[in-house]
Amino acid sequence: MSLLRQNFTLDFVRCLIDTYGCHISKSYREMAKDLKVVSHATVQHHILKLETLGVITIENKSSKRQTLHISLSNLKEMERVWQQD
Numbered sequence: 521m522s523l524l525r526q527n528f529t530l531d532f533v534r535c536l537i538d539t540y541g542c543h544i545s546k547s548y549r550e551m552a553k554d555l556k557v558v559s560h561a562t563v564q565h566h567i568l569k570l571e572t573l574g575v576i577t578i579e580n581k582s583s584k585r586q587t588l589h590i591s592l593s594n595l596k597e598m599e600r601v602w603q604q605d
Contacts (some may be wrong), residue, residue: 526602533575537559537590544588591593 536544539554542552548567552560567588570576573595 529566529569530599530602533570533590533595534590537592542590542592545585547585550585569590 532593535555536551539602540546540551543583544551546554547560549560550589552558554565558566567576567578567586575598577591579589581600
């Protein structure tokens, strides 16, 4: 993953934590509206990417409102690995 993408991904997840904490129960559209700088498709894309990286787990994936759990320990591990690159 390029450095620019790594930085955006880290900034995005930090923004989620700052805005909502580590447990979020909102739709992608609601999050995009709250964040005001990205579309709901971008929010969904990055959340799904973070899920594949093990940073976020998603419940109710097929419903209108998702429940997200952010793992701070997995986030710190991802940051550590990326800093070594």
